[in-house]
Amino acid sequence: MNNSRKPIHTTDKKFLFWLGAAAAMHAAVIALSLFLWMLDANRHIRTRTIDVTFVSLPGSEGSRQSSDKNASMEAASYQSPEKPLARKKEKSVPEEPQVPPKKIPEEPVKPREKENPADISKTLERLKQNVDKKPQTQPASGSINSALAALQQKVKSDGNSGTGTGSGGRGGVGDGFGSGGNADPYLAQIASIIQNNWEFSNLMLRNSSGIEVYVRIDILPDGTIREIVFDRRAPIEYMNNSVKRALERSSPLRPLPPGKGKPDLWVGFVFTPEGIKKK
Amino acid sequence: MHDSKLGVFGLISDAGPVVLFVLAVLLLFSVVSWAIIAYKFNYVRKSRYESAAFLDYFFEVYNVEKIFTESENYRNGSLPRVFRAGYVEYRAMSDLSDVRQARARVARAIRRESNAEAKRLAALVPFLATVGNTAPFIGLFGTVWGIMSSFQNIGLTQSASLAAVAPGISEALIATAAGLAAAIPAVIGFNYFTHEIGTIQQDLDEFSSEFVSVCIKEQ
Numbered sequence: 439m440n441n442s443r444k445p446i447h448t449t450d451k452k453f454l455f456w457l458g459a460a461a462a463m464h465a466a467v468i469a470l471s472l473f474l475w476m477l478d479a480n481r482h483i484r485t486r487t488i489d490v491t492f493v494s495l496p497g498s499e500g501s502r503q504s505s506d507k508n509a510s511m512e513a514a515s516y517q518s519p520e521k522p523l524a525r526k527k528e529k530s531v532p533e534e535p536q537v538p539p540k541k542i543p544e545e546p547v548k549p550r551e552k553e554n555p556a557d558i559s560k561t562l563e564r565l566k567q568n569v570d571k572k573p574q575t576q577p578a579s580g581s582i583n584s585a586l587a588a589l590q591q592k593v594k595s596d597g598n599s600g601t602g603t604g605s606g607g608r609g610g611v612g613d614g615f616g617s618g619g620n621a622d623p624y625l626a627q628i629a630s631i632i633q634n635n636w637e638f639s640n641l642m643l644r645n646s647s648g649i650e651v652y653v654r655i656d657i658l659p660d661g662t663i664r665e666i667v668f669d670r671r672a673p674i675e676y677m678n679n680s681v682k683r684a685l686e687r688s689s690p691l692r693p694l695p696p697g698k699g700k701p702d703l704w705v706g707f708v709f710t711p712e713g714i715k716k717k
Numbered sequence: 718m719h720d721s722k723l724g725v726f727g728l729i730s731d732a733g734p735v736v737l738f739v740l741a742v743l744l745l746f747s748v749v750s751w752a753i754i755a756y757k758f759n760y761v762r763k764s765r766y767e768s769a770a771f772l773d774y775f776f777e778v779y780n781v782e783k784i785f786t787e788s789e790n791y792r793n794g795s796l797p798r799v800f801r802a803g804y805v806e807y808r809a810m811s812d813l814s815d816v817r818q819a820r821a822r823v824a825r826a827i828r829r830e831s832n833a834e835a836k837r838l839a840a841l842v843p844f845l846a847t848v849g850n851t852a853p854f855i856g857l858f859g860t861v862w863g864i865m866s867s868f869q870n871i872g873l874t875q876s877a878s879l880a881a882v883a884p885g886i887s888e889a890l891i892a893t894a895a896g897l898a899a900a901i902p903a904v905i906g907f908n909y910f911t912h913e914i915g916t917i918q919q920d921l922d923e924f925s926s927e928f929v930s931v932c933i934k935e936q
Contacts, residue, residue: 453756453841460751464744475726675878 590623624698625705628657628691632707633714636684638677649674651681651709656702663689664702672709681709728888733866739859739892746848746855747899753841754906760793761838761913767794768920775800775924781807781931795834795917800928802830807932824929831921838914842907849904856896863889 652669666685671678694703708715729740771791775784785804791797806826810819867885 452759453752456756457749457752460748460755463751464748472726 586623624692624695628688628705629707629714631691632684632688635687636680636709636714638680638684638711649677649711651677652706653681653685653709654704654706655685656704657691657694658702659694661690661693663691669706677709677711725891728884728891731884732888732891733863735862735866736859736889736892739855739862740895742855743852743859743892743895743899746852746903747895750845750848750899750903750906753845754902757842757906757910761910761917763793764795764838764917765913767791768796768917770794771797771800772920772924775927775931779931784931795838796920796924798834799827799830799921799925803827803925803928803932820929823932824925827925827928831925834921835914835918838917842910842914845903845907845910849900849907852896852900852903853893854896856893856899859892859896860889863892 649672650670651672654667654669655663656665656667658664663685666682668678729737732740768791771788771794774787775796778784778787781804785801788797788801788804803823803826807819807823810822864886867882867889870885871882
């Protein structure tokens with residue numbers, strides 16, 4: 439009987455050993471999965487999103503006024519030098535098939551040519567003259583670069599004189615963007631980048647009127663979006679998510695120009711189904 | 718920079734106290750289950766291996782003294798242990814004149830040891846069955862509780878959008894997942910050990926009479 443009881447003690451010890459081993463195994467599995475999760479999270483860095491719906495921050499009124507006064511700079515009108523080019527190419531592809539239908543009306547025109555065959559050369563000459571005259575009458579409208587240069591000059595003049603219309607732009611947290619007014623080329627560029635990364639369809643909305651998303655982003659000097667703050671969310675999550683995705687996809691933006699936003703730069707945007715407006 | 722709503726750990730960190738308690742209980746169940754599985758696996762495997770080796774020797778030699786000496790090498794086997802109990806009883810008998818009584822005493826000793834061995838083999842295994850049966854329900858309880866809290870929050874926020882409903886439900890479902898994670902290995906282990914222990918017990922029943930006849934025949 440003693441022989442049969444002795445192993446029970448040793449089996450207790452063995453079981454305790456296995457209990458410890460199982461606990462260690464579970465701890466190891468949890469630690470490993472935690473490590474892998476953190477590794478994965480670091481690989482796909484996500485910007486922190488803070489929902490501060492219905493919280494009015496000091497200075498927010500000023501920024502809204504400025505946006506109203508400045509006729510809502512539509513970001514779609516600006517083109518950033520990187521991504522928009524790619525988009526333009528994409529857009530040009532579907533336009534090409536539209537060219538053949540334009541040729542259709544040329545065939546009915548032929549009878550007119552038959553009516554006045556001698557006037558063809560005269561008409562062509564007149565058209566050439568018109569084409570030659572156009573650049574003289576509208577020298578700046580054809581060139582985007584010249585338009586941008588004009589804008590930059592305007593910004594410089596506004597900044598020097600100190601009469602910029604963006605005086606209320608220091609809304610929110612951190613350094614504002616009011617010093618440059620709404621015509622800041624950097625802000626226009628980042629708005630354009632975000633606009634190009636924004637995938638949103640009005641078809642998903644039953645009623646697009648009054649739907650706005652007020653967002654502020656904190657941009658680090660290297661252009662990384664450190665934080666996204668939703669000042670006001672749209673009632674439709676699809677739009678909120680699309681905005682968040684667009685901002686995450688746009689990060690990193692272009693590096694901040696020297697002297698702009700010493701530690702970082704807060705910029706606000708209003709996303710509407712019609713496009714992005716700067717806050 | 719990490720989105721706290723992502724990943725299992727993010728969901729656990731947002732879980733309520735009841736769900737956390739349920740998860741802790743399930744973790745404990747899982748740890749104990751795995752400990753039992755590992756311990757029993759070694760125990761049963763050794764027992765089967767040594768019993769098979771002892772039986773080979775037993776039928777090869779058929780000499781009770783030699784068999785007893787050899788059985789000392791199989792300390793973990795169930796059959797050698799039962800045989801030793803019968804042999805010790807046989808040696809303890811001073812009066813071997815009454816063969817019937819001697820057989821009965823040896824048989825009783827072998828049966829006693831056989832029962833003890835069966836108990837030893839089956840020890841802790843019912844816990845696996847308990848975990849296998851209850852862990853999914855405990856997890857389900859955590860899920861139901863979590864969904865209850867989630868619906869309460871939905872009522873408070875007065876928003877029934879997917880964004881408001883989904884996190885609470887996914888957070889609650891972790892409890893069910895944990896329950897299944899604890900239950901599945903326990904059920905597999907329970908079925909395996911039940912089968913193995915049944916086989917050993919069958920051997921014990923089968924060879925108990927053989928041991929008795931071997932001991933008494935030597936006389």
